[in-house]
Amino acid sequence: MDSFLLAAASAFWLGILTSISPCPLATNIAAISFIGRRVGNPRRVFLTGLLYTGGRTLTYLVLGIVLVASLLSMSELSLMLQKYMNKLLGPILIIAGMFLLELISLNFSGRGVSDRFQKRAETFGMWGAGLLGIIFALSFCPLSAALFFGSLIPLSLQHNSSITMPLLYGIGTGLPVLVFAIIIAFGAQSLGKAFNILTMIEKWARRITGTIFILVGIYYCLVYIFHLL
DSSP states (O other): OHHHHHHHHHHHHHHHHHHHSHHHHHHHHHHHHHHHTTTTOHHHHHHHHHHHHHHHHHHHHHHHHHHHHHHHHSHHHHHHHHHHHHHHHHHHHHHHHHHHTTSSOOOOOOHHHHHHHHHHHHTTGGGHHHHHHHHHHHOOOHHHHHHIIIIIHHHHHHTTOSSHHHHHHHHHHHHHHHHHHHHHHHHGGGHHHHHHHHHHHHHHHHHHHHHHHHHHHHHHIIIIISOOO
């Protein structure tokens, strides 16, 4: 049970880290901009942020259910994963950690696509925030892809969790936007200060998490691949 709780907390933290990382943060800023147009009505601002968070959460939940359930339903693949997951997890964590520390980087941008969908979402009014959440959740950048496919999915497979882990991850990715929606609702002037603080937190959180990933990955490699410990 303790192991599952730790994994659940890790899934939630991975979601938060995904949301405040530079590439996903750009799409979240666009979402906050969308939400900010409702500044005149604090209740609508909060509800819009809640809908955006719900859209992101639903997307990652559905993706997680489909991917994890599909992998576990294939008997041969499921047995192979159960047998080799700990061996695979070491290199996967090391690679994910290298992405977090920016030792590996890939650059591409879907910003134009995001802009087009944002304009289309605006036609749906407040409910468009939910659509933005779904679209932006699917706009994977290298770092968010590494965290979702390289960290969350293996974590979900290891604990046979196709619902709980993706759900917590999705909530984590939308939580910062919900917090900023509350900040906008109660005092838009505090938004810039909050972004500066978030940027500083993200830098150190990413470095610490990346270092932990690499160290744990090395440990898994030494234990399950090289049998040295």
